[in-house]
Amino acid sequence: MKLTDRLHSWKELPIGGIIPEGGTSRAYKTGTWRTGKKPVWHPERCIQCLFCWIYCPDDAILVTEDGKRADFDYDYCKGCGICARECPAKPEKAIEMVDELR
Amino acid sequence: MSQVAKELMALTGNEAAAYAMRQINPDVVAAYPITPQTELMQTFAQYVADGLVDTELVTVESEHSAMSACVGAAAAGARTMTATSSQGLALMWEVLYIASGLRLPIVMCVINRALSAPINIHGDHSDAMGARDSGWIQLFCENAQEVYDNVLQAVRIAEEVFLPVMVNYDGFIISHGVEVVETLPKEVVQAFVGERKTPYKLLDVEHPITVGALDLQDYYMEHKRAQSEAMRTAMPTILKIGEDFEKLTGRRYEAIETYRLDDAELAIVALGSTCGTAKDAIDELRDEGLKAGLLKIRVFRPFPWKYIQTALRGKKAVAVMDRAEGMSAVGGPVFHEVRSCLYDLGDRPPIVNYIYGLGGRDVSIEDIKKVFNELVPIAETGKVEDFYRYLGVRE
Ligand code: SF4
Ligand code: SF4
Numbered sequence: 001m002k003l004t005d006r007l008h009s010w011k012e013l014p015i016g017g018i019i020p021e022g023g024t025s026r027a028y029k030t031g032t033w034r035t036g037k038k039p040v041w042h043p044e045r046c047i048q049c050l051f052c053w054i055y056c057p058d059d060a061i062l063v064t065e066d067g068k069r070a071d072f073d074y075d076y077c078k079g080c081g082i083c084a085r086e087c088p089a090k091p092e093k094a095i096e097m098v099d100e101l102r
Numbered sequence: 103m104s105q106v107a108k109e110l111m112a113l114t115g116n117e118a119a120a121y122a123m124r125q126i127n128p129d130v131v132a133a134y135p136i137t138p139q140t141e142l143m144q145t146f147a148q149y150v151a152d153g154l155v156d157t158e159l160v161t162v163e164s165e166h167s168a169m170s171a172c173v174g175a176a177a178a179g180a181r182t183m184t185a186t187s188s189q190g191l192a193l194m195w196e197v198l199y200i201a202s203g204l205r206l207p208i209v210m211c212v213i214n215r216a217l218s219a220p221i222n223i224h225g226d227h228s229d230a231m232g233a234r235d236s237g238w239i240q241l242f243c244e245n246a247q248e249v250y251d252n253v254l255q256a257v258r259i260a261e262e263v264f265l266p267v268m269v270n271y272d273g274f275i276i277s278h279g280v281e282v283v284e285t286l287p288k289e290v291v292q293a294f295v296g297e298r299k300t301p302y303k304l305l306d307v308e309h310p311i312t313v314g315a316l317d318l319q320d321y322y323m324e325h326k327r328a329q330s331e332a333m334r335t336a337m338p339t340i341l342k343i344g345e346d347f348e349k350l351t352g353r354r355y356e357a358i359e360t361y362r363l364d365d366a367e368l369a370i371v372a373l374g375s376t377c378g379t380a381k382d383a384i385d386e387l388r389d390e391g392l393k394a395g396l397l398k399i400r401v402f403r404p405f406p407w408k409y410i411q412t413a414l415r416g417k418k419a420v421a422v423m424d425r426a427e428g429m430s431a432v433g434g435p436v437f438h439e440v441r442s443c444l445y446d447l448g449d450r451p452p453i454v455n456y457i458y459g460l461g462g463r464d465v466s467i468e469d470i471k472k473v474f475n476e477l478v479p480i481a482e483t484g485k486v487e488d489f490y491r492y493l494g495v496r497e
């Protein structure tokens with residue numbers, strides 16, 4: 001049984017609330033928690049330091065095969081703003097927090 | 103009746119529990135000492151030290167840790183046991199709910215003792231009654247024999263129902279009183295409890311699972327409903343295991359036990375060691391011509407409402423004995439539940455509550471006879487003036 005395909009009745013659940021498969025947190029789109037602001041990447045200002053990738057608490061900065069910073073993974077970005085705060089690019093940061101209506 | 107060789111032993115209630123545990127030979131025991139449980143774990147630790155069991159005995163730094171270690175061990179598939187009393191059970195509180203919510207078949211002896219304050223180390227049911235909503239099956243024992251017998255049955259009950267089980271017995275009165283206990287040979291016990299079967303394996307890295315995941319508005323209620331179902335449907339399994347046990351020993355174990363209750367007009371309802379005292383009181387009263395009887399609750403969780411309803415139907419007056427003050431301002435916990443299950447009877451017997459035996463206050467045959475004698479006018483008039491009473495307190 002796939003637990004993540006639909007909401008199941010109490011009669012169908014594995015005993016004791018266990019989750020009988022691995023890696024199920026991928027199915028949990030924590031990006032839906034984002035409220036108010038979302039980060040936007042400006043690649044032309046980016047110096048590829050990958051600070052944002054290190055600091056992001058949600059693994060929401062995608063990195064290419066050859067180790068280059070790619071765009072945000074908005075499925076999991078909670079909009080905390082840590083990446084934008086830590087981005088050292090000058091004179092303007094390469095990450096900007098913009099208003100987002102949901 | 104049994105064909106197996108039995109041995110008669112002189113044991114305290116704690117030693118009877120420890121001896122049962124020795125014969126069960128659990129994989130893991132995690133425990134912390136507390137009066138009056140200490141003697142149990144001290145005896146069991148000696149078995150471990152002497153190599154008489156294969157158990158991994160985890161000596162933790164608190165009861166909170168004891169139950170936490172039990173949760174981990176049971177989730178990993180180990181047959182897991184522990185024991186505590188009073189403040190120790192109170193300190194386990196949050197982990198009790200985790201054990202039952204995760205449906206872990208942990209067996210725990212609770213050697214019933216009063217809760218502080220004021221500090222008191224003696225027997226009453228305040229500890230167990232506070233845990234009555236924690237999702238554990240609760241069995242109550244009348245004497246050391248029942249301690250031995252219920253501990254053996256508890257292992258199977260827990261593992262077949264997938265709920266943890268508390269085996270309750272009165273501190274000092276049962277835990278430290280020496281009685282003759284009929285024990286089974288170890289092979290017979292081993293065959294009776296069998297191998298633990300687990301629905302999943304926590305340590306199987308090929309098939310990873312998560313135990314204890316976050317469960318929010320979308321699923322928590324379904325999980326609680328499923329847990330409730332386990333409790334609601336546990337009784338037939340408990341009774342079936344009681345029948346299997348009776349085939350081995352000749353001793354009968356059901357949800358409730360009745361003593362001279364069928365033709366009784368006056369009934370008392372009690373749990374634990376007081377039931378033994380009540381039986382003697384009833385014999386004396388019967389000789390004096392009073393139609394007195396006892397309803398002893400063995401299985402308190404799941405609450406055997408159907409059996410109680412049937413057994414008390416048609417009685418002229420009922421007294422419910424509570425060895426715990428529920429502090430609800432309207433009587434003790436056993437009283438509430440017994441009275442509630444009589445609600446659906448068309449012809450409800452008048453019912454009163456006695457809070458008694460708190461902090462180990464002795465209850466004598468005379469005390470129980472006093473209760474029955476106070477039921478007489480209630481039976482005659484059908485009226486109850488004050489239903490919330492104390493027995494044996496200085497006014
Ligand atoms: S806003 Fe927070 S969660 Fe989103 S990418 Fe930046 S650091 Fe990660
Ligand atoms: S921290 Fe800023 S500059 Fe560094 S990689 Fe991330 S976006 Fe680019």
